[in-house]
Amino acid sequence: MRAGRRLLLVSAATTVAGTVAGLLATLSSRLGVAETVGASLYALSFDPTFWGILRNNLVVFATTIVGFGVLTLANLFLTGVPLGIELVHNDHVWLFLPHGVLEFAALWTAGAAGLRIPLDVLRYFRRETDRVLTADGARMVLRYAAASLVLFVVAAAIEATITRHLAAGVG
Numbered sequence: 004m005r006a007g008r009r010l011l012l013v014s015a016a017t018t019v020a021g022t023v024a025g026l027l028a029t030l031s032s033r034l035g036v037a038e039t040v041g042a043s044l045y046a047l048s049f050d051p052t053f054w055g056i057l058r059n060n061l062v063v064f065a066t067t068i069v070g071f072g073v074l075t076l077a078n079l080f081l082t083g084v085p086l087g088i089e090l091v092h093n094d095h096v097w098l099f100l101p102h103g104v105l106e107f108a109a110l111w112t113a114g115a116a117g118l119r120i121p122l123d124v125l126r127y128f129r130r131e132t133d134r135v136l137t138a139d140g141a142r143m144v145l146r147y148a149a150a151s152l153v154l155f156v157v158a159a160a161i162e163a164t165i166t167r168h169l170a171a172g173v174g
Contacts, residue, residue: 014114025087075117102162109154
C-alpha cells in the first residue's frame, strides 16, 4: 500500500477514535452538547455564511497540513469528538451528511498531507533516505493539499446552501 493511502487510513482512524471517545464520554457522563461548546483547539466563531464556514475550514486545513504531526493528529481526533456527541444528542444528525462527507474527506486528505512531512523527516533520521523531504513526498503533499482545499471549498458551499436549506425545513 502506498504511503498516501496508509496516511489516509491513519487520518480516518484517528477521527473515528475521536468519534468513539465523544460517544463514550457522552454515554458515560450524560455529557450534553451545551457543555461541550468551545471544546475545540480554536475559538472559531460560527458564521453560517459561505465565507464564515470557509474561514473556519481554512483554519482547520492550514493547521492540519502544517501541524507537523502533533497538531495534525489533534485536529483529526478532536474533529471526531463533537460528531460522537451529536450522534447521542441530535435527532437530526443526518443534516451533517450533505457537507460532512466532503468535509471529512477534505480533513483526512489534509491529515495525510500533514503526516507525510514528519514521516519523511523520521525516515531521514533513520537513514532510510538521504533527503529530509523526498520528491515523492513533496508531490504527495502538494497533490493532497490541493485536493483537500478544493473539497473544503465545495463543502463550505454545500453547508451554506443545501445543509442550511434542509435545516430550515426541519426547524
